[in-house]
Amino acid sequence: MTTFADKAITYYNTLSAPTKLPPGVGVMNPYQQSDVQRIVEEFYTKFYSDTNPRVFILGINPGRFGAGVTGISFTTPQNLRRYCGIENDLRDTPELSSRFIYQVIDALGGAEAFYGQFFLTSLFPLALTKDGKNYNFYDDRKTTETLWPAITETVRTQLSFGSSRHVAVCLGRKNETYLRRLNDQQGFFERIVTLDHPRYILQYKSRDVTSYLEQYVRTLADCLPELN
Template sequence: MITFADKAIAYYNALAAPTNLPPEVGVMNPYQTPDVQRIVGEFYTRFYTDTTPRIFVLGINPGRFGAGVTGISFTTPQNLRRYCGIENDLRDTPELSSRFIYQVVDAFGGAAEFYSRFFLTSLFPLALTKAGKNYNFYDDRQTTETLWPAITETVRTQTGFGYDRRVAVCLGRKNETYLRRLNDQQGFFDRIVTLDHPRYILQYKSKDMPIYLETYIATLHDCLD
C-alpha cells in the first residue's frame, strides 16, 4: 500500500528550485539537506502513514523562517519540537504565521488530530526572498507568470497524495485570487473557503486573535461536515 506519507516524502525530497526566476528574486530549497530530509521523513511517517484523503489548507509560498528552514509548512523548528514531537537541531526562528497556525492546531485537538484531517501546504512549495526578506509569488507579475506552471504542477501533484476535493481552505485574501484562477483552469476543488492569513492576523489584528482563532476552528469543522 502506497500511503500519503510515501508520496509526500518522495515529492519533497525531489524538489528542485526553479532557475528562471527574475534575477533579484531568490529561492530557498531546504529539501536538499540531510537534516530536513530526516524531518520530512519523520513528520509524514508520524502523521500521514495512511490513505485517508485530507482537506487541503493552502497558503501562498513558505516563509524563510518556517518551511524555508524545516521543510514543513507553517512550522518553525521550535514548533516542530513542541507540537509535533520531532526533535531537531535547527536554530529557533521567529515566524508569526507558525505561531498562529499552531494555536489553531492545538485548539483543534493537537497535531495528530489536525493532521489526520488536513494537509497544510502552499501554492508554490519553496520560500522566495527579495532583498533579504520574504517575497510572495504574486508580488510582481513576472514572478507570478514564471512560476504559474510550477504552481499548477505543485497542486496537481499534491492532490495525488490523497485529497478531499469537496473543499479547499485558502489562507489569505489576495492568495484567493490566484487559487480561484488556478481552480477555474484546472477544476481541482468543488469549492474554496478563505480565511485571513495568519501573518496578517498577528501583524495587524493581534488584539482580535481569539476571534480569528474561533473563526478558523469553526471553518475547519464546517469543512468536515
C-alpha cells in the same frame, strides 16, 4: 499500499528549485539538506502513514523562517519539537504564521488529530526572497507568470497524495485571487473557502486574535463533514 506519507516524502525530498526567476528574486530549497530530509520523513511517517483523504489548506509560498527552514508548512523548528514531538538541531526562528497556526492546531485537538484530517501546504512549495526579506509569488507579475506552470504542477501533484476535492481552504485574501484562477483553469476543488492569512492577523489584527482563532476553528471544523 502506497500511503500519503510515501508520496509526500518522495515529492519533497526530490524537489528542485526553479532555475529561471526574475532578477533579484531568490529561492530557498531546504529539501536538499540531510537534516530536513530526515525531518520530512519523520513528520509524514508519523502523521500521514495511511491513505485517508485530507482537506487541503493552501497558503501562498513558505516563509524563510518556517518551511523555508524545516521543510514543513507553517512550522518552525521549535514548534516542530513542541507540538509535533520531532526533535531537531535547527536554530529556532521567529515566524508569526507558525505561532498562530499552532494555536489553531492545539484548539483542534493537537497535531495528531489535526494532521489526520488536514494537509497544510502552499501554492508554491519553496520560500522566495527579495532583498533579504520574504517575497510572495504574486508580488510582481513576472514572477507570477514565471512560476505559474510550477504552481499548477505543485497543486496537481500534491492532490495525488490523498485529497478531499469537495473543499479547499485558502489562507490569504489576495492568495484567493490566484487559487480561484487556478481552480477555474484546472477544476481541482468543488469550492474554496478563504480565511485571513495568519501573518496578517498577528501583524495587523493582534487585538482580535481570539475571534480569528474561533473563526479558524469553526471554518475548519465545518469542512470536515464533506470528507464523508
